[in-house]
Amino acid sequence: MRADPLAYLTTELNTLREQGLYRSLRVLDSRQQATSRFDGRTVVNLSSNNYLGLTTHPKLVEAAIQAIRDFGVGSGSVRTIAGTMAIHMELERRLAVFKKTEAVVVFQSGFTANAGTVSSILTKDDVVISDALNHASIIDGCRLSRAAIKVFPHKDLAAARTVLQELPASQRKLLITDGVFSMDGDLGPLPGLCDLAEEFGCIMMVDDAHASGVFGANGRGTVDHFKMHGRVDIQVGTLSKAVGALGGYVAGTRDFIEFLYHRARPFLFSTSHPPSVAATCIAALDVLEQEPDIIDRLWDNTRFFKAGLVAMGFDTGASESPITPVFAGEGSRAMKLSDRLFEEGVFAQGIAFPTVARDKARVRTIVTATHTKDELQFALDAFGKVGKELGLI
Numbered sequence: 129m130r131a132d133p134l135a136y137l138t139t140e141l142n143t144l145r146e147q148g149l150y151r152s153l154r155v156l157d158s159r160q161q162a163t164s165r166f167d168g169r170t171v172v173n174l175s176s177n178n179y180l181g182l183t184t185h186p187k188l189v190e191a192a193i194q195a196i197r198d199f200g201v202g203s204g205s206v207r208t209i210a211g212t213m214a215i216h217m218e219l220e221r222r223l224a225v226f227k228k229t230e231a232v233v234v235f236q237s238g239f240t241a242n243a244g245t246v247s248s249i250l251t252k253d254d255v256v257i258s259d260a261l262n263h264a265s266i267i268d269g270c271r272l273s274r275a276a277i278k279v280f281p282h283k284d285l286a287a288a289r290t291v292l293q294e295l296p297a298s299q300r301k302l303l304i305t306d307g308v309f310s311m312d313g314d315l316g317p318l319p320g321l322c323d324l325a326e327e328f329g330c331i332m333m334v335d336d337a338h339a340s341g342v343f344g345a346n347g348r349g350t351v352d353h354f355k356m357h358g359r360v361d362i363q364v365g366t367l368s369k370a371v372g373a374l375g376g377y378v379a380g381t382r383d384f385i386e387f388l389y390h391r392a393r394p395f396l397f398s399t400s401h402p403p404s405v406a407a408t409c410i411a412a413l414d415v416l417e418q419e420p421d422i423i424d425r426l427w428d429n430t431r432f433f434k435a436g437l438v439a440m441g442f443d444t445g446a447s448e449s450p451i452t453p454v455f456a457g458e459g460s461r462a463m464k465l466s467d468r469l470f471e472e473g474v475f476a477q478g479i480a481f482p483t484v485a486r487d488k489a490r491v492r493t494i495v496t497a498t499h500t501k502d503e504l505q506f507a508l509d510a511f512g513k514v515g516k517e518l519g520l521i
């Protein structure tokens with residue numbers, strides 16, 4: 129028998145086990161909702177991105193079922209051949225109105241929206257100026273573009289300015305930030321970055337994955353939140369988190385979007401959404417436009433939960449969003465905190481290197497609009513008990 133050429137991967141996995149960083153996937157065997165059943169245990173769920181509870185909203189469910197009955201379960205092709213259905217165009221039209229931009233293109237995911245956009249608009253002669261904590265899909269897009277990548281320390285406008293000052297005026301520049309940083313829950317400094325983009329002639333891009341449906345009027349995102357309309361050239365959003373389904377979108381000028389239709393590789397080479405996904409997203413936009421009080425409930429729960437953690441003395445960092453990290457030092461400690469919380473009936477995922485820096489391991493919590501105060505208080509009580517046990521408070 130020949131030796132397994134993949135045996136080196138087993139060695140790597142064993143290293144993870146020794147470091148207490150090996151994770152098996154938690155399996156959800158109920159709906160994705162405020163209290164869910166993972167691995168057979170019913171727990172208060174603080175780990176989903178289902179901010180508004182839309183994964184199970186009756187209007188979205190009905191829209192998906194109706195679209196399946198009308199149009200079937202698959203699109204059968206990529207968008208640029210036979211896979212553009214009227215419902216895909218309708219979703220893009222609705223998103224453009226929602227975002228108040230000329231046009232929108234929808235991708236299969238937020239990941240492909242970022243990677244496909246950045247990689248198609250830049251070449252090796254160009255440069256990206258990128259926040260150190262920007263999402264992996266942005267980093268991959270930058271690498272695929274072969275542009276030079278200049279990383280500035282997290283949210284450090286002065287450092288970004290220094291980078292920009294050293295670049296030739298003639299070089300094409302993309303200045304890029306997350307709207308909400310997914311592991312810390314803080315906001316990108318959009319007003320200051322827009323000023324820099326204008327001063328140095330950069331293309332300005334924001335990835336609003338965790339802001340879509342959460343920040344701005346009716347969940348329009350951080351550009352709306354900061355009143356930066358017209359100053360951000362490229363807005364990426366996701367349809368996979370607060371919107372409750374799956375997908376990513378890019379909003380901007382008509383010609384920019386038309387260019388992506390011609391050049392963004394995930395758009396050209398990967399099959400479009402099933403019609404039910406597009407229908408679900410359209411129904412989600414109806415909910416955001418017609419029932420914005422759902423977003424108020426999200427923020428009410430966010431304030432309650434954060435205040436509870438802070439009052440007990442946990443280190444929650446600089447979060448400004450429904451994402452609240454609870455710092456625990458090194459990776460194995462964060463995993464221990466997460467495991468003990470799970471035993472106490474609370475699911476809050478531990479996050480360690482390489483997702484975050486080695487000494488910044490944490491448990492990440494995300495509340496939703498659909499959690500009751502009782503569920504949140506139950507979770508706070510569990511944090512209090514386990515936090516004392518592990519000497520975090």
Ligand SMILES: *Cc1c(COP(=O)(O)O)cnc(C)c1O
Nearest residue numbers: 237238239263310337366368375
């Ligand atoms: C989740 C996330 C994405 C990817 O979105 P998907 O729709 O899940 O692929 C992109 N950027 C950021 C900042 C994210 O948090």
